[in-house]
Amino acid sequence: MAAASQRRHDVIVIGAGHNGLVAACYMARAGLDVLVLERNDYIGGAAVSRKLYEDFTYSNCSYVCSLLRPEIMRTLELPRFGLQIIPYEGGCTMMRDGGHLALYDNHDALRRELSRHSKRDAEAYDRFSRDIIRQCKFIKPLLMREPPDPTSFKPRDLMELLYLGQRLYNVGEQRMYDTIRFWTMSAADFLDEYFESEIVKAHFSGSSIIGTALGPRSPGSAYVLLHHYMGDIDETVGAWGFARGGMGAVTAALAGSLQASGGSVRTAAPVEQVLIRNGRARGVVLASGEEIEANTVVSNMDVKRTFLKAVAPEHLPEDFLTAVGRFKIRGSSGKLNIALDGLPTFPAIPAGAPCIRGDMHITDTIAMMERAYDDWKEGRWSAAPYVDMLVPSQIDPTMAPDGKHYMSVFVQYCPYELADGPWTDAKRQAFGATVIDAIARQSPDFKSLIRHAEIRTPWDIENEVGLTEGNIFQGELTMDQLLFNRPVPGYAQYRTPVRGLYLSGSSTHPGGGVMGAPGANAARRVLADLGRGDTR
């Protein structure tokens, strides 16, 4: 056995994903000696920029910056450490009949665009936005708070429950009902309450299924629509955008911020086990056998990976282990990163329309999306997949050589386990071909422009990034796994059954996306437990 490292750290963070780094930054700023251990030889987790082919840069997991909390960007001084967000406008859905629906920032342009499909929908859109923004305003303050334990009688939990109740109560009777309904409805049903046009509904429901093992008809999918609006309110205006240099720029800036605060990151240091003595986390053991000691361990891995792989079961209550086993982390998304010789043409999009610089889609009915989900339920990748496709190199010159382009294609749905046996390279290629064919139906020159395509299945993402089943949210965002249920009832406050061991990843409240809130909340919990003040 290798000798233990010389130094005992205050905190070890397992995993240099964005939440791990956020947590590390806050703790380092509070004066703690923080070491972040990353198993890969590069940092970033799922927020990375990678050069895998010639001079192209791939944001090869997450691909847009939308939810990163502005208070985190401010406190950790991310712009100073090089983070540049380039907002993009619009987006569109191309239709099988050659038509399209585009979104534009300008309200009048948008109204006229929507009214090409339905005059009424063009106006109902305002009501739709209003209702979504009302819900955003309701939920936003909850993101950076620790959820209360509803079974507890501790003053803090009671106060927090009271706060939640008061917030709900304050919106008035009718809006309370609206809120209850919004949080429990399916996206399809919700959109039916506003729109009549199939293409309008299809376009908006897209954001309800990204990364989830739900279809647009599944109850509970409506609230995921919030994600497209969360960036549009109050101080977060303009939050939707590309990180210049790819998503790795986010984690690079975090690492810079961490270093400036005295913390450090060690790459190629995969953690094998959390060291536990006398029921308390004392450090970690690396795969190499090296032991590193720390008073506190924060795991940025998802809850399953943390407790089913890195903590010996004898340290955990049986109920807790069962609950972790039952936590739903489902692989449902794939990703293609494509290097292109030029910008593909999309005949459905009118020449000069700026929507080509936004998110482009090819699913033009909710039924088509729902059928894509049915394929997933049967253990197949979608025959007609939903894609969220962007070409950031149009406005970010660092992503591809001049005149060439990088296209990021997020694919819903793609299962982690196939019904007909394990993933093979041939199946991966077939999956990629399905996606490329689907896009090519809207772009005659697309295939001829492809120089290289990286095809990533949930299985690949799990193996490379370490996310269980390749789930981008470290756990489904369903009612049974939100707020005080996330990840495990009774352990929703970033603490775990092992003293000194905390969780900071998206498995915890408020969940996924490159938001940073779980990391910030976890750091605050650690600091409070150590009797240190809040650094925000």
Add this chain to the structure above:
Amino acid sequence: MNTARPVAPHFRKPLLETPFHDRARELQQNDHFVAWAGYSTVDVFTTVEQEYFAVRNATTLYDLTPMVKYRIAGPDAERYLNRLVTRDVRKLKVGRVSYVVWCNDSGHIIDDGTIFRLGPQDFRVCTAERQLDWFSDSAIGFDVAIEEVTGDIAALAVQGPTSCFVLKRFGLEGIERLRPFELGEFTVGGWPIMASRTGFTGDLGYELWMRPADAVSVWDELMAAGRTRGIRPIGSQALNMARIEAGFLLPNVDFVSAEHTVRINRDRTPLELGLGWLVDFDKPHFTGRRALLLQREQGLKRLLVGLDVAGNKPAHNALLYAEEAGRREVGSVTSAMWSPTCKRNIALAIIDAPYHAVGTTVWADIYLNRELVWERRMAAARVVGRPFFAPERRRATPPADR
């Protein structure tokens, strides 16, 4: 059918142009256009003062085309509208116009507008904002067709003390017999024109409704007919001054549509806006009626009133206090101006009970930017009735001949 000429696609040029756009572009001197309901319109042609005084002393042309217009027709049209708006549409005779508001279930105003009764079951409704969503849902269970006709009708407001004379000379024979809120059909030079004695200036004035194809010719002929009466086009800023003097409310300035409010307690009922006279509790059910009845029983927590502010510094956006020391906040100003006609410093304001009673004095916290130095004035403001200015000529039929 559409007035819009072939233009760049909407993603390059989101705003439409009205049929009067070429004339407006020729005559405006400041390149001062603003967006109004999806159209590009002139904010100021020459100077606000000249345009304002033309409203009160001469004749003005104001391009009303962007005003959203709906045709509402069908066997249930009257019943439908009567359930939609707070006034009794049954009392509106064919050939007349009515100013109305409509509310949501909680009695909060969605928008205001005018209803033109063109036939027993044929109406035109002009609104400030697009209403198809609400109008369509209100039509559930009614046999009625709702069609937006904004682009099919060009509209021009002809307002000012000499407007009747100008229109007569233009060729609207018998226009002088039109009473306030009455409409008439005319033909001039082969152009069918509907004229209504309506407007947003509180002065003598008319609104002309015509085919888009005729719009430029009508404009030119009107300008010619009004040459000896000081006719001039005006922009939205001058109109805004006139409407404040007249005590008229402007959506998104004096109130926010209940269909748009995101925050709590930003909605306003007609009772709170001092529009109780528009609410007819004796007519059959209309949306919001039960909520408004309850509010009437419980009393108003706030009211929109007129203010006569001391001094001559407009109380733009001023917070209002109960006492000069500025401790107890009791409301805020929604519109304010120095009235050139009344020579009074006037304002519209929302004030909490009981401070909204006529005669009460509140204090307006006015901020003045004087060569980049901000100064603060606490000005006494007396609650007064509206309108601030309502000349006899507004109602006289026939109006003065010159």
Add this chain to the structure above:
Amino acid sequence: MSAATVPFDVIIAGAGHNGLVCAATLARAGRRVLVLEAGATVGGCAVTREFAPGFRVSAGAHLLHQMPAGLIDELGLAAHGLEFAATGLPTTALAAGAAPLEIGDAAALARRSAADARAWPLYDARLRRFARLLHGLLAAPAPRLGSDAWSDRLALGKLGLKLRLLGKRDMREFLRVIGMNAYDLVTDEFESPLLKGALSLDAVLGTNFGPRAPGTVLTLLYRLAAESAAGPRALAQPKGGMGAVSQALARAATAAGATIRTAAPVARIAVREDRAAGVVLESGEELAAGTVISNADAKTTFLKLLGPEYLDTGFVRRVDHFRSRGVTAKLHLAVDRLPAFGGASPRALGGRLLVAPSADYVERAWNHSKYLEWSAQPALEITLPTVHDPALAPAGRHVLSAIVQYAPFAPEGGWQAQKPLFLEAVLGVLEAHAPGLRDSILAAELSTPADLEREFRMSGGHWHHGDLAFDQFYMVRPVPGAAQHSTPLAGLYLCGASCHPGGGVMGIAGRNAAHRVLAEAAR
């Protein structure tokens, strides 16, 4: 008779079971009640009728398993002639070509899976604890949120307290599973496909969801909760079919002084001075009463009987969006011998027989209905009522009654063309489980949701008047503003399945509506 002289305090539109419970309850409280039923007989969905010469069947619901025992006793239904042909019926999951599984039979379960047999008692006990908690919620009227009334605050407080009284462990588990889908719940607990399939079907019977839809644990618990309130009689077959329940209810109401008129369809609700003032029949006859209670569904009540002109636009918008398209069909077969469901014991044949061989099977059946298709392989809940009640058919003959899922309200291609094909599909599934059944069929009747809408005058032909889902449940059912039986129009109340707690022959909505009327009068 002129409207002014009619001596009724209350008119109830619709003599479904809830309307009758409401009538009986009000009549017993001394109100002069008139019940108006459009059809020729009372009962609504709880009705027995002849579907083939000499063959009678419960044409809507075919088992009584949700009516609280207390309500049956309170109204003295036994004294009014309600008898049971059988009670405590078993539920058996059928497997084509394999042994069936009686749910709750530990030995049978152990033969399939030792792990499942171990897990079952814990699962069953836990769900029943949750069901008991939920039962309190089902039985009481839904409170209003944000109201200043102490009764509403008390109701919410009681709910919170009951939740707390579950204890930390159960409370946490309850708050977790309540938002889950049934598929995951049963997959976490069990491995036997047959058991998982049967439990999944129970979770989605009568709803427009597949078992993978979040919220289906709620519907599963809802079913258990109602059953737990029904007490030892749960899963009972009334003698003479479900119509016997309605007949007994009608006699109880009449005995208490209520008047019931059949073949008297209400055309509209009369309004005077912004109050319900009575009803106008399709015949033109006007009947006055200060209180009108509608047993019709929310859409029919507000959009047809009352009409949007008496309501606010926002409210009408919500009613219009009340999801009420049924996806459940009903099959009635007259057969010349007792169907031989492979391996099913005589006891099993007298109970509920489920065709839901796996949770995936049920989910796949639902997939079709999303695209306006009928299920190629439908899931079934089958009863053979003649096993316990031979009088429903000629001697030696039998009746098969099955709830069939899923059938869209308006399939692509229209029912006229699609129905024979769908019937063929259903019979194909039945034949696979009961070889030879096809040859024994004397007559077949398949009621699609469109047929059910016509027969039972329910918008969309939905069993529950509207989907049971979180967004149409409790204080938002059917819509905010009408979730406490009273409506925006003074004097008009709802008492049917559109109200909390929803459909199923339960009678709770009827009773709660009556209490609401009495309470408001007392104020």
